[in-house]
Amino acid sequence: MHTIIRRTCYVLLFGLVIEGxxxxxxxxxxxxxPKLSLTQVCSELEKARYSDASRExxxxxxxxxxxLAxxxxxxxxxTARDVLGVQPKPGYVDIDFRELVKRREACKDFDPTTLPAPQNQTAEQRRLGDYCNYISDDR
Structure with missing residues (x-):
């Protein structure tokens, strides 16, 4: 029995090492x-988390x-839009696969004057406008 438990522990520890x-x-x-440097990725995550274009x-x-100090x-x-409580709820949308790259490039060409009226905007236009207005540092 001890051999089975020991082998199981080895397998689980090996899995944890690979995962880490x-x-x-x-x-x-x-x-x-590969497209953004690690510093740019970190800065974009800070901007999304705190809804503040000045975060770096x-x-x-x-x-x-x-x-420590x-x-x-x-x-x-x-500036964070999170709803605090026993179970905090983040106020930002989930970040999908390579979405930081797409949003960063889209915000470079973003012009809020070309958007339709708020009631006529698609969900993607609203999300991009919100992201570029509050978070982007390319303005």
Whole structure:
């Protein structure tokens, strides 16, 4: 019985190591790493998370950083649209496969004056307009 438990533990630990080793590279590719640098991906995620075009990733990160020294990462940040509570609900939409690349390129050509009236806009036009107006740093 001990042999079976030991082998099961080895298999599960091996699976955890493989999962941990592949998490970062797969997430980086999901968000658009080959087209965007890791700093750009990080900055776009910060902008989406806080709904603030001025958010950027600090590179290189100061050592020692929070919580050992200095203020917390988002201390004083009031632009996030999240609904806080026992179970917080994020106010941003899910980010699909390589959507940061598509949105970044679409916001470069975005002109809010060419959009139809709000009642005549499609859901995609509203989402892109909202993203470009509140989050994009290309304006």
């Amino acid at each position: 080793a592949l998490t970062f590279p797969l997430l980086a590719a999901w968000y658009g790493f 990733c600090d590179v290189p990160y100061a050592f020692p950083g929070p919580p 200095g203020p917390a990462e988002a201390e004083g940040q009031t």
